Amino acid sequence: MAKYRQIYERLAERMKTGEYAAESKLPSETELMHEYEASRGTVRKALDLLQEHGYVRKHHGKGVFVLRRDQIEFQFNGIVSFSEVYASMLGRSIQTSVASFEDIEAPAWLADRMNLTPGTRMFRIERVRNFDGENVILDVNYFVKDLVPGLTEEIAAQSIYAYVEHELGMQISYAKRKIAAEDVTELDRLRLDLHDYEYVIVITNDTFLYEGRQFEYTESRHRLDKFQFSDVARR
Amino acid sequence: MAKYRQIYERLAERMKTGEYAAESKLPSETELMHEYEASRGTVRKALDLLQEHGYVRKHHGKGVFVLRRDQIEFQFNGIVSFSEVYASMLGRSIQTSVASFEDIEAPAWLADRMNLTPGTRMFRIERVRNFDGENVILDVNYFVKDLVPGLTEEIAAQSIYAYVEHELGMQISYAKRKIAAEDVTELDRLRLDLHDYEYVIVITNDTFLYEGRQFEYTESRHRLDKFQFSDVARR
DNA sequence: CAGGATTTGTACGTATGTATG
DNA sequence: GCATACATACGTACAAATCCT
Numbered sequence: 001m002a003k004y005r006q007i008y009e010r011l012a013e014r015m016k017t018g019e020y021a022a023e024s025k026l027p028s029e030t031e032l033m034h035e036y037e038a039s040r041g042t043v044r045k046a047l048d049l050l051q052e053h054g055y056v057r058k059h060h061g062k063g064v065f066v067l068r069r070d071q072i073e074f075q076f077n078g079i080v081s082f083s084e085v086y087a088s089m090l091g092r093s094i095q096t097s098v099a100s101f102e103d104i105e106a107p108a109w110l111a112d113r114m115n116l117t118p119g120t121r122m123f124r125i126e127r128v129r130n131f132d133g134e135n136v137i138l139d140v141n142y143f144v145k146d147l148v149p150g151l152t153e154e155i156a157a158q159s160i161y162a163y164v165e166h167e168l169g170m171q172i173s174y175a176k177r178k179i180a181a182e183d184v185t186e187l188d189r190l191r192l193d194l195h196d197y198e199y200v201i202v203i204t205n206d207t208f209l210y211e212g213r214q215f216e217y218t219e220s221r222h223r224l225d226k227f228q229f230s231d232v233a234r235r
Numbered sequence: 236m237a238k239y240r241q242i243y244e245r246l247a248e249r250m251k252t253g254e255y256a257a258e259s260k261l262p263s264e265t266e267l268m269h270e271y272e273a274s275r276g277t278v279r280k281a282l283d284l285l286q287e288h289g290y291v292r293k294h295h296g297k298g299v300f301v302l303r304r305d306q307i308e309f310q311f312n313g314i315v316s317f318s319e320v321y322a323s324m325l326g327r328s329i330q331t332s333v334a335s336f337e338d339i340e341a342p343a344w345l346a347d348r349m350n351l352t353p354g355t356r357m358f359r360i361e362r363v364r365n366f367d368g369e370n371v372i373l374d375v376n377y378f379v380k381d382l383v384p385g386l387t388e389e390i391a392a393q394s395i396y397a398y399v400e401h402e403l404g405m406q407i408s409y410a411k412r413k414i415a416a417e418d419v420t421e422l423d424r425l426r427l428d429l430h431d432y433e434y435v436i437v438i439t440n441d442t443f444l445y446e447g448r449q450f451e452y453t454e455s456r457h458r459l460d461k462f463q464f465s466d467v468a469r470r
Numbered sequence: 471c472a473g474g475a476t477t478t479g480t481a482c483g484t485a486t487g488t489a490t491g
Numbered sequence: 492g493c494a495t496a497c498a499t500a501c502g503t504a505c506a507a508a509t510c511c512t
């Protein structure tokens with residue numbers, strides 16, 4: 001792994017564990033240079049990455065400050081799978097369990113939406129995200145089977161995106177997202193600890209490969225109080 | 236302006252005008268070095284920025300390629316006030332009324348959040364968006380007064396962003412957005428037709444100028460059923 | 471298929487500018 | 492004014508991915 005990336009991960013780790021507390025100032029670039037035996041440019045690349053991912057905020061002439069991260073956050077501009085996000089919040093217990101794993105024929109509404117030939121085989125996967133002992137997020141994924149051969153329940157329990165990108169070497173190009181509130185469904189009640197909430201926040205996600213082919217459709221259904229989305233828009 | 240940013244803008248310009256066509260390859264870093272009389276590091280910073288902003292994609296060993304523009308357009312990367320976007324999504328018009336327009340001292344929490352010296356004068360504006368006869372969105376804007384001189388209630392009733400950009404000629408750099416659900420407040424009940432909804436979706440928006448100075452903080456509070464957000468994320 | 475040429479990625483060093491306290 | 496800390500810019504070297512002869 002690249003050195004700046006190692007420094008990034010080490011620093012992120014120390015913020016997650018609280019060694020570098022929220023609101024506090026990180027060591028200066030010069031100090032980090034000596035600590036990690038790296039050049040200033042390399043240290044700066046690590047710090048830039050931390051800022052891009054929402055860990056810190058740099059202030060010219062003052063220093064680099066640790067940001068608070070108390071809620072579940074979808075912080076990045078890029079396409080991020082939920083386990084990637086959770087991985088970024090280590091220190092809090094988040095567990096994924098596969099509630100359902102089926103090999104089905106694409107339902108009509110989905111074949112239409114994804115522009116597939118009717119009858120296409122797909123994986124339909126339900127995964128529940130448990131945060132601090134409560135089931136608060138339900139992910140329902142639909143993958144085109146031909147495009148993710150060898151996908152198993154065990155992989156789904158880990159990170160499907162890591163499998164798709166690193167094992168299969170697939171090139172993801174872009175994803176369309178939509179966020180809206182919806183009434184809770186029977187499935188939500190079955191899978192989630194909803195308490196009295198009557199609504200869920202639903203993120204729908206259509207993911208495309210470089211050639212423009214869609215290989216995934218996902219609905220991520222969040223309990224209201226555990227939902228947060230952040231991003232940075234630029235001109 | 237920094238040199239790498241000048242190169243960034245020049246290249247972006249040449250892509251917008253079509254001089255660098257979509258799907259085509261940009262000149263190599265070495266060529267750009269000579270063309271702009273800059274070091275490789277500086278050229279690379281400009282290219283990184285272009286990629287981050289969705290103009291190009293870099294491929295190790297191959298080159299830097301111009302992305303299709305139509306998808307960038309659809310992206311929410313313009314820093315548009317959310318309600319304008321919402322209106323265009325539904326293809327209908329929203330009526331805006333200014334519910335409150337004050338000249339105040341920055342409250343402590345906001346001075347802290349925006350990194351302002353305490354006592355800074357600000358405009359605090361409440362605007363209500365009416366759709367199909369119901370008040371469904373409440374925008375609360377805070378602007379640093381020094382940075383938007385001459386802002387009036389009449390302008391607020393139209394588009395503040397149009398005023399800021401075209402009349403004042405200010406250069407907006409980027410905005411940080413966060414979306415989350417919150418309990419309704421007294422203010423929500425006062426301004427909106429909430430029916431039985433107990434929650435609102437709140438979009439907070441911190442907007443920055445090129446120099447990194449923040450000039451605005453906004454909360455856009457949406458009735459649950461009238462909220463929708465879409466965007467395109469790119470790897 | 472080998473191997474060199476091209477192109478982007480990483481890393482180091484140095485110097486100077488700008489913001490903050 | 493001075494010290495500290497981050498920002499920009501230049502130059503160099505080598506690594507890794509890709510392309511081409």
